[in-house]
Amino acid sequence: MVIIGSGAGGGMAAHTLTRLGVKCLMLEAGPLFDFQKDRSLVNLPDLPYRGFGQPGRFPHVVQASELDAEAWADEQQNPYTYPKDAPYYWVRIRMVGGKTMRWGRASWRLSDLEFACKDHDGEGENWPIRLADLAPYYDRAEPMFNVTGRNEGLRQLPDGKILVDDSADSAPVRRFIDSCKKLGVPTTKPRRATGTLASSTNVLLPGAIETGNLQLVTNAVVRDITVDPNTGRASGVRFVDRHSKRDYHVKARTVIVSASALESCRILLNSTSPRYPKGLGNSSGTLGRYLFDQFYVKNTVMCEMNSPRGRGGGYVVRFRNVDKREKNFLRGYTYDFGCGGTPPARYIPHYGEALYKELDRLRGASFSMTTMGEVLPKYENHVRINKDVKDAWGIPALHIEHKYGANEHAMAKDAMEMAEAMCTGAGFTILGRHAQMVPPGESIHELGTVRMGADPKKSVLNGYNQSHDVKNLFVVDGSSFPSGGAQNPTLTILALSMRASEYLADQMKKGAL
Amino acid sequence: MKRRRLLQSLMASPAAAAAAQAATPPPAPQAASPATEQFPALKVTAADAATDGVIYFFSSEQFLALTRLCEAIAPAGANRPSAVDADVPAFLDFFIGQSPAATKALYRDGLDRLVRDGVAGASLSALKDSWSCAGPADAFARFLQQAKNDILQATMNSREWAAAQGRASRRDGMPTGYFWRHVD
Numbered sequence A: 001m002v003i004i005g006s007g008a009g010g011g012m013a014a015h016t017l018t019r020l021g022v023k024c025l026m027l028e029a030g031p032l033f034d035f036q037k038d039r040s041l042v043n044l045p046d047l048p049y050r051g052f053g054q055p056g057r058f059p060h061v062v063q064a065s066e067l068d069a070e071a072w073a074d075e076q077q078n079p080y081t082y083p084k085d086a087p088y089y090w091v092r093i094r095m096v097g098g099k100t101m102r103w104g105r106a107s108w109r110l111s112d113l114e115f116a117c118k119d120h121d122g123e124g125e126n127w128p129i130r131l132a133d134l135a136p137y138y139d140r141a142e143p144m145f146n147v148t149g150r151n152e153g154l155r156q157l158p159d160g161k162i163l164v165d166d167s168a169d170s171a172p173v174r175r176f177i178d179s180c181k182k183l184g185v186p187t188t189k190p191r192r193a194t195g196t197l198a199s200s201t202n203v204l205l206p207g208a209i210e211t212g213n214l215q216l217v218t219n220a221v222v223r224d225i226t227v228d229p230n231t232g233r234a235s236g237v238r239f240v241d242r243h244s245k246r247d248y249h250v251k252a253r254t255v256i257v258s259a260s261a262l263e264s265c266r267i268l269l270n271s272t273s274p275r276y277p278k279g280l281g282n283s284s285g286t287l288g289r290y291l292f293d294q295f296y297v298k299n300t301v302m303c304e305m306n307s308p309r310g311r312g313g314g315y316v317v318r319f320r321n322v323d324k325r326e327k328n329f330l331r332g333y334t335y336d337f338g339c340g341g342t343p344p345a346r347y348i349p350h351y352g353e354a355l356y357k358e359l360d361r362l363r364g365a366s367f368s369m370t371t372m373g374e375v376l377p378k379y380e381n382h383v384r385i386n387k388d389v390k391d392a393w394g395i396p397a398l399h400i401e402h403k404y405g406a407n408e409h410a411m412a413k414d415a416m417e418m419a420e421a422m423c424t425g426a427g428f429t430i431l432g433r434h435a436q437m438v439p440p441g442e443s444i445h446e447l448g449t450v451r452m453g454a455d456p457k458k459s460v461l462n463g464y465n466q467s468h469d470v471k472n473l474f475v476v477d478g479s480s481f482p483s484g485g486a487q488n489p490t491l492t493i494l495a496l497s498m499r500a501s502e503y504l505a506d507q508m509k510k511g512a513l
Numbered sequence B: 001m002k003r004r005r006l007l008q009s010l011m012a013s014p015a016a017a018a019a020a021q022a023a024t025p026p027p028a029p030q031a032a033s034p035a036t037e038q039f040p041a042l043k044v045t046a047a048d049a050a051t052d053g054v055i056y057f058f059s060s061e062q063f064l065a066l067t068r069l070c071e072a073i074a075p076a077g078a079n080r081p082s083a084v085d086a087d088v089p090a091f092l093d094f095f096i097g098q099s100p101a102a103t104k105a106l107y108r109d110g111l112d113r114l115v116r117d118g119v120a121g122a123s124l125s126a127l128k129d130s131w132s133c134a135g136p137a138d139a140f141a142r143f144l145q146q147a148k149n150d151i152l153q154a155t156m157n158s159r160e161w162a163a164a165q166g167r168a169s170r171r172d173g174m175p176t177g178y179f180w181r182h183v184d
């Protein structure tokens, strides 16, 4: 068994399979990073760029800070292209653990509003599975990551096996929640994995290695998957050592790909052969298609709280298009909200002494909301191989085309207006509001391009993340999502990977693979 | 030695310093110590804490205008150094000098206009416009908004700021954070 990638999807596959006695070899493009040894405490004023970071080093990674710059994949070594008028911000981490080394740990379940989205409003495609299929795996993934939060019994936000957060809300948070209630809008506590370092590296991989069934090869940059021309099955994986650039080939009975959504798709698109000229498992022609993510409007509103002030935050649950069709757009959005900081100086129309006075007055007075909206997967939003551009290892790069459409724009505008209503209802003063979405990709929730579906003519994978065309090929990351709601996707990636891995082990036992 | 410390040191008596040095006795020979078997963490100093970076990007007129702009945007107060105390003009010369071409042009053009018009209330009036997501259409107003944010952040993230805040709150030490080292 070869597993490509050691992030959320790959880590969970290794964790699950090794416990079932399956021998696995994991190929990870990056090095092993040790939180104890490889991070050191520094005085912030000693940073040479005073916290701004080296200018121009990460043009597409706004999340990179001067402290953690080394965490992010180098954009020069790992190039990609996009149309001039449609920048795509592709955020990547190449080290053991992948993006779970820096994730925000928000962990929500998807609901049947997502799994059966077409039944609900006629748009897009249903998933081949429902919440009932995935719930047993969510039930096991949540405790592994010590997810905390509060179950609300809402159909659009399924309850979880979580540690109950029954902490008291501060006065301004209570005022905000009351204001939402008056508007018929549900709220809840944040739901997230405990422990700032919770990642694949410390939660999933140690147990897998302990079984003696996992070999983890670092600095192994996968080029493509090879195929047996007689059977059409995957026969192995070709990779190149990141340092020496020596080429390797490893044979595999089964290949699990989880190199993160777009990297997994890139590997399949680069795996061409006479039998699969358009990419591996692409008889449907949908490989690379239906790229989407979640759109973010950061600081949709920035407010000054009234007194008494306080700290804390929470989550506004999707309320649009749940029970009835009510707006000029499909689907819905959620918000993260938080308070108790100081509004950034850009919101304060002063300078000099007057600016400092305002900053003093507003210390601890900020209340802000960030919108996270569902994006409709569209055929025209896609990735393909750009043969003219290669990465530092000679592997053809991706061209990414993703634009938000009318539905997303209408939703963002509604989200701005509703956020304003919620905040003014709580007695807060709006300092700034807007509906400007960040560029596609920046939410770091890229999804689709290797989607699952019941119909092999319209999808690449079946309901077990298994290729319709190549039975010993599984893709277990977010590329498999046919739709994604507004919930952060990683908990669902973990549950899908666990489910696919158990199915796979079972199929191996039965001799079906 | 830092530019702004130079003046103070010139005012101190060189003769007194020489006398103090002459009075120090030579070190006694050391007995063999276990130090050769250990490796202590040595305290080191960041380059810009010990000395000044070379000014290379802005012309001297532009640099003067930037210094005045720094004083106007972030003046000193109780428990608060000014942007100039925090060496922000020299930092921005370095930082903007390494920035993408568009940022360089925004700063150079903006500072040229300040050289021409002077750094007075009238030329800074765009800083009193209220916030909009798209930002001002006018390039000079955009320059002022960006300079305001840059100057403020560079001041608040400076050693001088941290020291002043520490003194005011009677807390020791600098703000710290975890730095990810390069792992190959």
Ligand SMILES: Cc1cc2nc3c(=O)[nH]c(=O)nc-3n(C[C@H](O)[C@H](O)[C@H](O)COP(=O)(O)OP(=O)(O)OC[C@H]3O[C@@H](n4cnc5c(N)ncnc54)[C@H](O)[C@@H]3O)c2cc1C
Pocket: A004, A005, A006, A007, A008, A009, A010, A011, A027, A028, A029, A030, A063, A091, A093, A094, A095, A096, A097, A098, A099, A100, A102, A103, A104, A105, A106, A107, A220, A221, A222, A223, A258, A259, A260, A261, A263, A267, A444, A445, A477, A478, A488, A489, A490, A491, A493
């Ligand atoms: C700052 C930040 C905040 C986030 N916050 C949240 C959050 O709050 N909630 C949430 O649900 N999600 C969040 N995410 C997203 C989350 O991290 C990802 O959804 C998740 O890690 C995806 O898992 P993955 O296995 O698909 O990919 P990754 O975790 O990225 O792992 C992919 C691995 O594959 C490796 N790889 C890539 N290409 C190759 C190749 N050619 N050969 C070999 N190996 C390869 C990579 O090096 C990497 O280790 C956040 C991400 C970031 C960066």
